[in-house]
Amino acid sequence: MRPIHVSFQVIQVNDNYLKLKAGYLFPEIARRVKAFSDSSPGVELIRLGIGDVTEPLPKACRDAMKAAIDEMGTESGFHGYGPEQGYSWLRESIAKSDYQTRGCEISADEIFVSDGSKCDSSNILDILGPGNRIAVTDPVYPVYVDSNVMAGRTGEANTLGRYNGLSYLPISADNQFVAEIPSEPVDLIYLCFPNNPTGAVVTKEELARWIDFAKDNEALILFDAAYEAFIQDDSLPHSIYEVEGAKDCAIEFRSFSKNAGFTGTRCAFTVIPKNIHGKAQNGDSVCLWNLWNRRQSTKFNGVSYMVQRGAQAVYTSEGRKQVKALVDFYMNNAALIRTSLLEAGFEVHGGEHAPYVWVNVPEGMDSWGFFDFLLEKANVVGTPGSGFGASGEGYFRLSAFNSRTNVETAMNRIASIRWSK
Numbered sequence: 367m368r369p370i371h372v373s374f375q376v377i378q379v380n381d382n383y384l385k386l387k388a389g390y391l392f393p394e395i396a397r398r399v400k401a402f403s404d405s406s407p408g409v410e411l412i413r414l415g416i417g418d419v420t421e422p423l424p425k426a427c428r429d430a431m432k433a434a435i436d437e438m439g440t441e442s443g444f445h446g447y448g449p450e451q452g453y454s455w456l457r458e459s460i461a462k463s464d465y466q467t468r469g470c471e472i473s474a475d476e477i478f479v480s481d482g483s484k485c486d487s488s489n490i491l492d493i494l495g496p497g498n499r500i501a502v503t504d505p506v507y508p509v510y511v512d513s514n515v516m517a518g519r520t521g522e523a524n525t526l527g528r529y530n531g532l533s534y535l536p537i538s539a540d541n542q543f544v545a546e547i548p549s550e551p552v553d554l555i556y557l558c559f560p561n562n563p564t565g566a567v568v569t570k571e572e573l574a575r576w577i578d579f580a581k582d583n584e585a586l587i588l589f590d591a592a593y594e595a596f597i598q599d600d601s602l603p604h605s606i607y608e609v610e611g612a613k614d615c616a617i618e619f620r621s622f623s624k625n626a627g628f629t630g631t632r633c634a635f636t637v638i639p640k641n642i643h644g645k646a647q648n649g650d651s652v653c654l655w656n657l658w659n660r661r662q663s664t665k666f667n668g669v670s671y672m673v674q675r676g677a678q679a680v681y682t683s684e685g686r687k688q689v690k691a692l693v694d695f696y697m698n699n700a701a702l703i704r705t706s707l708l709e710a711g712f713e714v715h716g717g718e719h720a721p722y723v724w725v726n727v728p729e730g731m732d733s734w735g736f737f738d739f740l741l742e743k744a745n746v747v748g749t750p751g752s753g754f755g756a757s758g759e760g761y762f763r764l765s766a767f768n769s770r771t772n773v774e775t776a777m778n779r780i781a782s783i784r785w786s787k
């Protein structure tokens with residue numbers, strides 16, 4: 367038989383992907399960790415890098431999921447495609463418990479249930495025009511930046527890894543990790559509070575300044591509140607809609623991943639108030655809710671029935687207690703990390719209303735240098751601050767998502783190293 371030659375050379379790739387820095391941060395960490403493990407077999411690593419939960423799913427959620435599976439095994443209880451926006455009973459529970467009881471006028475149909483905030487905060491670009499000027503904090507959750515690069519909204523990266531076309535708003539201990547209001551006009555602003563990676567929080571007064579800016583500049587705030595459940599101070603806002611005016615200028619992303627342990631189960635939601643409008647090229651005003659609804663109906667088939675039933679159980683009285691216990695558990699880990707590092711002489715931030723502790727690396731090291739050092743000397747995996755942006759250089763993130771034993775062991779190992787200050 368003659369060999370068949372197939373040529374794929376006419377297929378064009380999305381060149382924007384070639385602008386991306388070598389790897390997404392977490393796969394790069396995984397690569398280094400694998401290289402270390404391969405060369406040091408038998409060493410027990412403790413992973414405080416990626417913010418992935420470790421504790422079992424709440425019983426209320428498991429019970430609801432099991433019941434939903436049994437229902438699916440019956441003729442009358444079987445469910446095929448669900449609504450692309452999510453089942454109304456889940457959207458109602460979210461609207462009531464997460465918003466209305468906190469004084470936010472968000473209705474169930476402004477909530478879109480999804481399989482993750484990472485996906486939603488990237489996919490939202492589908493409905494936003496290419497000419498928007500975009501602001502991100504630096505450091506920042508890398509997904510906001512990379513999804514803009516992939517969508518062709520940026521130029522090339524410079525030597526610092528900053529992409530042409532994005533406005534970077536530096537955050538550091540000097541501004542309590544809350545960015546200054548942009549001095550240049552921007553159209554889209556990504557904000558994340560409690561913040562990933564720094565663990566910082568924002569007050570209602572500070573958020574009000576952002577909302578004023580957005581309204582004055584007809585800008586849109588993309589507000590990631592995936593860590594709101596970790597807030598310990600009642601005066602801090604869990605949602606941007608707790609601040610007046612936000613319904614006119616902000617989309618909010620929320621998730622069941624970190625509070626209820628759904629990272630592997632997948633369920634989240636995005637809130638798009640119906641009165642937010644953008645402008646079409648012909649100058650017409652267009653409702654963003656309509657576009658997102660259209661996008662989801664075409665590109666998404668919803669989250670599975672069982673998982674949505676599990677998410678709904680988060681709002682039952684048993685579910686609430688169990689989720690609170692999970693959050694308390696991780697926050698006690700965060701407190702332990704903070705105290706241990708402070709005792710070892712480190713400067714630490716965050717970890718009080720967020721499951722992330724943001725640490726200044728010892729003098730004479732950079733973020734990746736500290737990553738390699740901790741990996742080798744303490745067999746502890748963290749996340750180098752520079753992976754979140756140029757202004758993250760000199761910092762290191764430790765995640766509180768792990769078992770108590772692992773966190774204690776990691777802290778004992780770090781404490782036993784002689785640190786020069």
Ligand code: MLT
Pocket residue numbers: 415416417418484562
């Ligand atoms: C992180 O470690 O920053 C998280 O895993 C981010 C995420 O939830 O995707």
